Amino acid sequence: MTRVVGKIVGGIAGFYYVATEHGIIECRARGKFRKDNVTLLVGDIAEIQMINDREGYILNILPRKNKLTRPPVANVDQAIIVFAIIRPELNRILLDKMIVLAESNDIEPVVCINKVDLKEDKEAFDLVSVYQKIGYKAVATSTVTKEGIDELKSYLKDKVSFFAGPSGVGKSSLINSIQSNIKLKTGEVSEKLLRGKHTTRSVELLSLDFGGYVLDTPGFTALTLDIEKQDLRYYFREFLEFQGGCKFSSCLHIQEPGCNVIKAVEEGLIDKNRYVSYISLFKELKEKEKRRY
Template structure:
């Protein structure tokens, strides 16, 4: 038996990196009976056939984390990539990605890419989200901005690069490691949205202690794991902090009186756009509960 990590899965075949190389494997039927599907990032035990050097996954070790979209396991860090321009920055989507990463208890880095196109706006957003408590790296492949800082941040982690299509995830990964040669795509001039370039989920090795995951872009993310409206504040650091001083413990920071969160929005201590995103998500959760 040999231990390894699944770096790619296509059409029922799993490619497992071991100390002696990559082995093409199939999963044992027992996993189907247990309704357990091997995921990229899974640490596994495999049995290798002497005849053709292919293998079978015999055991999947317990996962420390698991994402549904993209379907990956054992990720330690999320790099949420948004572009400042082409396509324009979308804080609604950024905050939605942050909710997902917070839910999975991942370390989070926000990467504001193409920062050279609107440097002042990029710096403003960096300041806003750093004040909330997130680490933010402004990057530009064209200008070589932030690439070295990003490389250092990836060390000793299995990182997932998440973000909508067209923001430059593949270009950033190519800049981090020139051996990747990932396909990149421009933003559609008709829809102003990115063209999908990544077709499958794959774990890419930077070096012995660093892997990154290039994954398909998304247009929406499901937050139905938040069962009660009151739970949403747990995914907004600043709203949770200021909400401790609201008049009512059950304050949802919408129409309630003496709401400290609304006061802080008015005073500029909570980013208004982010508060509006919070209210949008709150309404979405209410609608989910109705059904």
């Protein structure tokens, strides 16, 4: 029987659903995974042995690019970091924290500022351009007017993405706007209902008809930064071109004399709010470090 390679897109009660060139194959895993204590994850690239044209078993998984635990998923390419321009109020520090979380997990962040229909002024577009200037993909969207939805789709194409961001910003609505056959529950009430249910939620990758996958549950549900405070500076991409000019090569850009990053902030070459986020996240990591000892 033939061996094929595919992507695990879902799993329930010992069965895994693997998307292959022959369609979705229902698979069981070989016993060796349990013996080796390897948990197969949605997103894993699996080598399977076909039993017939619908069923098979998983022989191996390829090395993972990355792995998240909440939700459990492997080989994620992108995090679509969604914030609403208002309702709920936009929290820049949390937005920048999510970018660092993505980068530290080898996941490409895409910034999405949603609900632009609710604000007439150009605030959302200014914010989008702050992130574009740094080199990130960033888009202003509305699920009401459909503004930016095509651009968002172009970013999702052929990638494995998940949506991250606070509750109520429009993550589920955005996923629903992308493809008509996807219908995730939206709104506060449904979220409360979901939380109230004590069922083990299985994670699923939703296949996009233009190519690519999105995760059906939000990522970064556990928001702990797992990096050393002195490494935080490397996750603020726009600092890199200035840090060579700092007086001390060990400069953390906090209050050291001759800091070229602080100079760039003062001259408006680095966005001030990004620097505010940096300082805030640095303090958070410092506090965490103190608690460790």
